[in-house]
Amino acid sequence: MTTSASRTPVIAGVGLSDYPKAPHLDSVGHHVQAMQRALDDCGMAKADLDAYVGAGGSHDFRVDDAVTMAEYLGINHRWIDSTMTGGSSFEFHIQHAAAAIRDGQCEAILITYGSDQLSKMGRMLGTGGFARSRERIPGPMQYEMPYGCTLVGAYAMAAQRHMHQYGTTPAQLAAIAVGVREYAQLNPSAMYRDPLTVDDVLDSRMIADPLHKLDCCVISDGGGALVVTTEERARDLRQRPVYVLGAAGAQTHWNISQMPDYTVTAGSLAGPRAFGQAGVQPSDIDTIQFYDSFTITVLLLLEDLGFCGKGEGGAFVESGALRRGGQLPLNTDGGGLSASHPGMRGLFLLAESVRQLRGQAGEAQVPDASLAVACGSGGWLSCIGTVVLGQERPS
Amino acid sequence: MSAEAPPPPHVAPELPAESPEWARPLPALDEAGREFWAAAARGELVVQECPACGHRQFYPRLACTVCGATPGWLACSGRGVVHTFTVIRQNHAKPFRNELPYVVAVVELEEGPRMMGNVVDCPVEDVHIGMPVSVEFRQADEAVGVPFWRPAAR
Numbered sequence: 007m008t009t010s011a012s013r014t015p016v017i018a019g020v021g022l023s024d025y026p027k028a029p030h031l032d033s034v035g036h037h038v039q040a041m042q043r044a045l046d047d048c049g050m051a052k053a054d055l056d057a058y059v060g061a062g063g064s065h066d067f068r069v070d071d072a073v074t075m076a077e078y079l080g081i082n083h084r085w086i087d088s089t090m091t092g093g094s095s096f097e098f099h100i101q102h103a104a105a106a107i108r109d110g111q112c113e114a115i116l117i118t119y120g121s122d123q124l125s126k127m128g129r130m131l132g133t134g135g136f137a138r139s140r141e142r143i144p145g146p147m148q149y150e151m152p153y154g155c156t157l158v159g160a161y162a163m164a165a166q167r168h169m170h171q172y173g174t175t176p177a178q179l180a181a182i183a184v185g186v187r188e189y190a191q192l193n194p195s196a197m198y199r200d201p202l203t204v205d206d207v208l209d210s211r212m213i214a215d216p217l218h219k220l221d222c223c224v225i226s227d228g229g230g231a232l233v234v235t236t237e238e239r240a241r242d243l244r245q246r247p248v249y250v251l252g253a254a255g256a257q258t259h260w261n262i263s264q265m266p267d268y269t270v271t272a273g274s275l276a277g278p279r280a281f282g283q284a285g286v287q288p289s290d291i292d293t294i295q296f297y298d299s300f301t302i303t304v305l306l307l308l309e310d311l312g313f314c315g316k317g318e319g320g321a322f323v324e325s326g327a328l329r330r331g332g333q334l335p336l337n338t339d340g341g342g343l344s345a346s347h348p349g350m351r352g353l354f355l356l357a358e359s360v361r362q363l364r365g366q367a368g369e370a371q372v373p374d375a376s377l378a379v380a381c382g383s384g385g386w387l388s389c390i391g392t393v394v395l396g397q398e399r400p401s
Numbered sequence: 402m403s404a405e406a407p408p409p410p411h412v413a414p415e416l417p418a419e420s421p422e423w424a425r426p427l428p429a430l431d432e433a434g435r436e437f438w439a440a441a442a443r444g445e446l447v448v449q450e451c452p453a454c455g456h457r458q459f460y461p462r463l464a465c466t467v468c469g470a471t472p473g474w475l476a477c478s479g480r481g482v483v484h485t486f487t488v489i490r491q492n493h494a495k496p497f498r499n500e501l502p503y504v505v506a507v508v509e510l511e512e513g514p515r516m517m518g519n520v521v522d523c524p525v526e527d528v529h530i531g532m533p534v535s536v537e538f539r540q541a542d543e544a545v546g547v548p549f550w551r552p553a554a555r
Contacts, residue, residue: 137426139495148428149460150517152547154489154497155505162487163507170485170530215488263460263507263517268485 012238014399015104016247019048019233020357025346026197026226029125033064036120036229036348037075044231049244050114055233057085057112059103061095063121063349070120085112092384093297094255095119096232096352097391101253103234113239120229121348128225146261158222158300160262160386162214165302167268169216171317176216178320179301180207182336183220183343185329186298190340192370197224198344221301223341228348230357237399248363251377252283252394262386269317272390273310273381280379281312284394285401288313291394292375293362294334295355297383298341307381311392330370338362338370352382356393363397423541424496430544433461436474441546446536448514450475459514479536480553481508484515488525504528508550522551 021043023036031039037060045052058081060072068074072088085106089098096117103115137143143151168174184204190196202220210219240247256275259265281287288311298304305319313334314322322328328336337343339358342351359378361367367375376397383390428438437460440447448459453470465472486506492498504520506528520528521537533553538546 137494139424139426141426142429143426144429144431146460148426148431148434151426152428152541153505153517153519154425154492154494154500154503155487155517156489156492158491159487159489159505163485163505166487167485167530211491212488213491215490217487263515268507 012236013108013110014237015107015234015250016237016240017232017250017356017360017395018235018240018243018245018247019044019050019231020360021045021047021231022354022357023120023229025195025228025348026224027124028122028227031120031122031227033070033120033122034078036122036227037070037118037231038079040120040229040231041079041116041118044116044233047245048233050233052080055081055114055116056083057106057115058083059087059099059115059117061090061099061119061350062088063119075118079116081116083112085115091255091257091389091391093299093350094352094382094384094389094391095350096356097253097380097382097393098255098389100234100250100356100393101255101391104250104253107234107236113235115234117232117234117353118229119231119350119353121350122227123349124225124227146264150261150263155262156214158217159214161300161302162217163262164265164268164306164387165216165300168302168305171269172320174305174320176208176218177204178323179216179221179305180204180218181323182298182301182304182328183207186337186341186343188330189335189338189370190344192368193340193345196340196345197226217300217302223299223343223347223351224345226346226348228346228354230353232353232356246364246397248360249396249399250393251286251396251400252280253392254279254283255389255391257389260385260388265387269306271306271310271383271387273307273392276390276392277311277381280392280394284396286377286394291334291377291379293338293359293372293378294336295338295358295378295380296336297351297355297381298337298343299347299351299383301343303383303387304336306387307383307390310390311379311381335372338367338372350384352384352391355380355382356395359393359395363395423539425541427541428545433463437461438545440474441538441548442540442544444538444546446477446479446548447474448477448510448512449473457513459516475512478511481510481534481550483507483520483528483530483532483534484509485530486520486528488528506550508534516548518548518550520550520552527552
């Protein structure tokens with residue numbers, strides 16, 4: 007990136023709100039608590055924020071839409087972004103925020119997210135149905151809703167096709183959940199911390215063939231906040247800045263029936279662009295924080311970002327590379343599969359990457375982690391955002 | 402909501418009477434989709450074909466996704482193959498929770514486009530990728546027929 011040293015974009019502050027279950031907070035409460043913690047983390051005053059980004063997500067009278075939250079939090083922004091690509095929104099936000107910082111549009115950007123979905127709605131979201139009986143459905147979903155496909159079912163159809171084309175096995179998918187659980191055992195806030203085996207996953211209830219209950223992420227409360235600013239501004243702040251080395255997003259479809267190839271996501275487009283900006287290769291990366299809404303999500307992203315060849319994801323997972331002590335530890339906070347999944351998890355991927363690159367991950371610390379990739383998947387494997395983060399400023 | 406409040410914008414006014422047997426969600430009958438559902442109510446499966454560039458597409462849209470022209474309609478054979486599928490074993494929503502387990506599939510039509518549907522009239526264990534299927538229609542109301550798929554006759 008040809009950016010003047012002073013305007014190099016960095017993530018300077020990170021805050022997570024209480025999870026996995028926080029009945030004392032509503033959605034806005036998660037945004038607020040996360041903001042307070044992020045500002046405290048980096049030592050920046052709220053008055054110094056001059057830009058805001060939010061994806062919304064709460065459907066109650068748009069209480070946490072970007073414009074509502076900017077008003078609520080009292081941020082008189084001169085730059086705003088409300089991109090909503092589902093769970094990957096925050097990787098897209100970093101792409102946009104980094105460009106705005108480089109461009110001189112603003113100096114300090116706050117990104118927040120919050121969800122009280124577990125406390126408010128319970129745990130049937132993945133198979134609770136999107137529509138009521140006889141509800142009139144507008145738009146593209148009118149061609150899907152009459153058939154009773156669930157959220158889990160949509161991802162299951164991708165898994166089924168990958169198994170058909172490449173011989174991927176349920177045990178290989180299960181190994182992803184097992185590795186992530188090892189890290190959840192190190193996270194006191196993780197929703198599930200008991201040891202987990204491949205057989206445990208395969209013996210858990212089938213939800214939508216070939217995905218079992220333990221191939222699916224948890225449903226939790228939670229929220230997060232990031233402060234993105236210039237390298238120069240970060241020099242006066244508390245934490246070692248984490249550099250945004252590359253960030254790119256792409257979309258292949260939105261609704262699952264429109265996915266062009268059920269074995270290939272837009273990560274195949276976004277990944278190479280992000281690596282190209284950063285001037286690094288997948289083999290240079292020390293840890294990955296990938297969207298694990300379902301085990302198949304991780305498998306497809308690994309292949310599409312080039313950590314292994316297309317169709318080789320199953321064998322790559324079985325090699326143990328993604329586990330604690332492996333060459334490419336995955337989801338070191340316990341991921342969506344075991345720790346937390348508050349509706350949209352993309353911000354957590356960035357927060358955990360920052361924690362690793364600052365060397366603040368405690369027992370879960372990946373030794374000498376200097377390059378991390380956060381990759382979010384939004385919708386139904388639809389919108390993939392990839393962010394390459396580093397300890398050192400770009401050369 | 403007060404009595405003066407307008408109806409939610411996606412609810413079309415003056416809808417035809419619904420079949421008492423049909424408990425699933427229904428299409429809102431918008432400008433692009435009305436003909437598809439009406440054709441299915443007549444027992445015909447149609448997709449769109451672009452008169453300008455020849456591109457075929459499903460779902461129906463007001464513009465061709467390739468060249469942007471206004472699409473026309475193409476009658477289909479009603480035959481296709483299962484491109485991918487899943488067996489839904491948990492769904493808490495009515496009425497589907499009373500129909501478990503059932504197959505949701507993406508069917509690739511002989512004419513090219515794909516569409517989501519249910520494969521019925523066979524054990525869920527028999528469904529596989531590449532399976533030939535043919536269409537049948539169920540009537541949701543007088544303006545809406547809904548395509549379903551069953552194993553193709555050998």
